[in-house]
Amino acid sequence: MAKITKGINIPLNRAEGDLEINVEIEGGIITEAWSAGTLFRGFEGMMRGRGALDGLVMTPRVCGICSITHLTAAVEALDAIATVTPPDNARRLRNLALMVETVQSDVRQAILMFMADFANREAYADHPLAADASRRYQPLAGRAALEVIRESKRLVQVMAIIGGQWPHTSFMVPGGVTSVPEISKLLQCRIIVERFCSWYERSILGCSIDRWLAIQSVSDLDAWLDESPSHQESEVGFFIRFSRQAGMHTLGKGPNRYLSYGNLPLPLDTEVQGTDGRMTAAGFAASTTVIPFEGSKITEDVSHAWYEQGAIPLHPFSGRTKPYASGQSGRLYSWVKAPRYGDEVVETGPLAEMIVAGNPLFCDMIEKDGPSVMARQLARMVRPTGLLPSMAVWLNELVERRGDSFYHSVRSMPDGQGAGMIQAARGALGHWVKIQDEKITHYQIITPTAWNGSPRDEQGRRGAWEDALIGTPIKDSKNPVEAGHVVRSFDPCLVCAVHCLKKGETRGAVNDGLTR
Amino acid sequence: MKGSIICIGNRFLEEDAAGLQVLDRLQAMRPLPAGIELVEGGLAGLNLLPFLEQGGRVVFVDAVEGFTQTGEIILLTQEEISQIPSQYFFGHDAGLPYLLAVLPKVCDGQLPEEIVLVGLEGRCNKETIEKAAKMSVTMAMHGLRDLG
Numbered sequence: 043m044a045k046i047t048k049g050i051n052i053p054l055n056r057a058e059g060d061l062e063i064n065v066e067i068e069g070g071i072i073t074e075a076w077s078a079g080t081l082f083r084g085f086e087g088m089m090r091g092r093g094a095l096d097g098l099v100m101t102p103r104v105c106g107i108c109s110i111t112h113l114t115a116a117v118e119a120l121d122a123i124a125t126v127t128p129p130d131n132a133r134r135l136r137n138l139a140l141m142v143e144t145v146q147s148d149v150r151q152a153i154l155m156f157m158a159d160f161a162n163r164e165a166y167a168d169h170p171l172a173a174d175a176s177r178r179y180q181p182l183a184g185r186a187a188l189e190v191i192r193e194s195k196r197l198v199q200v201m202a203i204i205g206g207q208w209p210h211t212s213f214m215v216p217g218g219v220t221s222v223p224e225i226s227k228l229l230q231c232r233i234i235v236e237r238f239c240s241w242y243e244r245s246i247l248g249c250s251i252d253r254w255l256a257i258q259s260v261s262d263l264d265a266w267l268d269e270s271p272s273h274q275e276s277e278v279g280f281f282i283r284f285s286r287q288a289g290m291h292t293l294g295k296g297p298n299r300y301l302s303y304g305n306l307p308l309p310l311d312t313e314v315q316g317t318d319g320r321m322t323a324a325g326f327a328a329s330t331t332v333i334p335f336e337g338s339k340i341t342e343d344v345s346h347a348w349y350e351q352g353a354i355p356l357h358p359f360s361g362r363t364k365p366y367a368s369g370q371s372g373r374l375y376s377w378v379k380a381p382r383y384g385d386e387v388v389e390t391g392p393l394a395e396m397i398v399a400g401n402p403l404f405c406d407m408i409e410k411d412g413p414s415v416m417a418r419q420l421a422r423m424v425r426p427t428g429l430l431p432s433m434a435v436w437l438n439e440l441v442e443r444r445g446d447s448f449y450h451s452v453r454s455m456p457d458g459q460g461a462g463m464i465q466a467a468r469g470a471l472g473h474w475v476k477i478q479d480e481k482i483t484h485y486q487i488i489t490p491t492a493w494n495g496s497p498r499d500e501q502g503r504r505g506a507w508e509d510a511l512i513g514t515p516i517k518d519s520k521n522p523v524e525a526g527h528v529v530r531s532f533d534p535c536l537v538c539a540v541h542c543l544k545k546g547e548t549r550g551a552v553n554d555g556l557t558r
Numbered sequence: 559m560k561g562s563i564i565c566i567g568n569r570f571l572e573e574d575a576a577g578l579q580v581l582d583r584l585q586a587m588r589p590l591p592a593g594i595e596l597v598e599g600g601l602a603g604l605n606l607l608p609f610l611e612q613g614g615r616v617v618f619v620d621a622v623e624g625f626t627q628t629g630e631i632i633l634l635t636q637e638e639i640s641q642i643p644s645q646y647f648f649g650h651d652a653g654l655p656y657l658l659a660v661l662p663k664v665c666d667g668q669l670p671e672e673i674v675l676v677g678l679e680g681r682c683n684k685e686t687i688e689k690a691a692k693m694s695v696t697m698a699m700h701g702l703r704d705l706g
Contacts, residue, residue: 191607192666209606210600
């Protein structure tokens with residue numbers, strides 16, 4: 043009889059513990075998985091009764107990684123309530139800030155979080171590329187690890203310039219933006235983006251963005267890899283070689299259902315191309331069959347979450363967030379609700395964006411091998427190829443048209459409801475807001491991690507990464523790196539955490555004054 | 559010498575909010591002495607690196623756990639912070655030891671001449687917040703070394 047190990051906890055938080063994954067392993071294979079968010083957020087309750095614009099100040103402080111992203115969702119909800127369309131220049135600046143946050147997150151997640159596991163010597167002692175992986179990704183020492191911190195740090199200056207204040211800017215307001223950068227600052231941003239782009243092409247891709255975008259299929263990808271040593275030695279090339287060898291193209295299938303809200307509303311007059319007024323397409327896909335997105339199909343199921351139980355799953359305009367953590371022992375296991383789209387379990391993130399947009403390479407990967415850790419992670423690493431060129435275009439357009447408007451006046455917030463639905467680095471993010479008498483009466487946030495890391499729903503269906511874990515082979519239950527790859531390929535973020543310094547062996551002197 | 563006070567933490571979590579309570583107090587005390595820059599560091603993590611490339615003196619203010627008694631304040635030097643055993647992995651929760659360990663390897667400008675942490679242990683009352691605010695100004699102006 044196969045050995046059954048119950049209650050294995052997968053160590054995902056490298057320092058703290060807001061996300062807990064428990065799995066059962068039978069005969070070396072994961073047979074059950076539960077994902078639990080262990081921290082109650084409660085932002086929704088905090089927002090009620092506050093001033094109509096307070097979401098612009100409060101929600102960017104929800105997360106240290108996605109500050110601009112929350113600001114963008116909050117302001118789009120308010121634009122909708124005020125029925126205002128921001129001027130083109132405001133669109134460009136808002137989009138640029140969000141794109142910078144996404145690009146820096148993508149490269150940091152890839153190198154510092156995902157590929158840091160490639161330098162896990164115990165797990166990969168026998169991998170032929172282990173020594174090379176260690177030279178690249180060893181935390182605080184690997185060449186790529188340090189390079190990505192340096193380069194992403196430089197790129198982030200663009201957010202500081204555009205936002206006028208750093209960190210924690212609230213430069214987006216209903217109707218547009220509050221800061222109008224000087225021409226010299228816009229030119230500085232352009233240089234920063236150009237330099238970042240050169241580094242990204244040289245180090246991450248090993249080729250030009252145009253060459254990368256010519257890849258239309260898995261066989262094209264193989265040909266690209268064989269074409270040149272610079273492709274093989276780039277981070278993308280190395281990722282492909284390492285992960286194929288480790289079987290990551292067979293790991294972490296998941297629901298094979300994809301959701302993207304679409305992203306980056308296009309200025310009315312711009313060279314950047316898009317779909318239905320947005321640069322990134324919105325849609326739902328069952329495998330690679332895409333159907334149009336309808337916001338009304340989103341519901342939140344709380345049947346397995348520690349909230350007051352309602353009769354049926356509700357749309358976020360109607361849903362409540364009322365913590366209730368007693369009774370029903372065992373059935374409830376997470377502070378994350380279970381969002382569903384059209385009653386389906388979906389995954390969201392860069393791979394979903396690629397599939398919904400009909401990207402030929404990723405559609406081919408899914409059709410041939412199904413979704414996988416490798417496809418998901420590759421999609422994240424190469425997403426900047428779709429963002430960086432448009433960033434340059436919008437900066438040029440801003441320099442040419444700086445004299446045009448950045449703000450359409452919104453004197454007061456009318457009563458009403460609106461949704462800000464965007465793509466965060468980790469996937470679909472929505473803020474659903476109701477305003478009455480200039481006060482917030484309702485605020486619901488569904489984060490990408492709620493989609494990807496949801497618990498079971500009323501029908502007992504697992505969330506996306508719970509599902510993706512099933513069938514994962516675990517070589518060593520004490521070092522379950524394979525399960526880590528599966529969950530990390532979704533780039534989990536369970537609220538940005540308590541991060542206070544904890545006591546170690548060395549301590550400073552206790553002080554009650556200034557004497558030491 | 560220029561001095562920066564960088565208050566870090568999470569306003570929405572009581573046990574991690576002390577740094578930002580000090581920020582609020584410092585904002586109410588404005589104007590601060592000349593040459594002192596006040597930064598809401600929040601959860602910005604690696605995105606705080608640009609503030610550590612401008613030379614001068616940097617004072618972090620943050621909640622700490624397990625160093626002293628609840629409600630007390632502790633001062634730690636850069637060396638002491640760096641010696642705290644920590645997993646040097648980047649996560650969404652990468653903390654101060656990670657930031658300081660990576661800093662010299664990626665710095666584009668001038669490293670700070672001195673880094674000090676004003677640590678607040680556990681839940682703090684108004685008096686402790688007040689004391690920490692004054693202490694961080696003194697630290698930003700004079701540092702710990704000068705005080706011997």
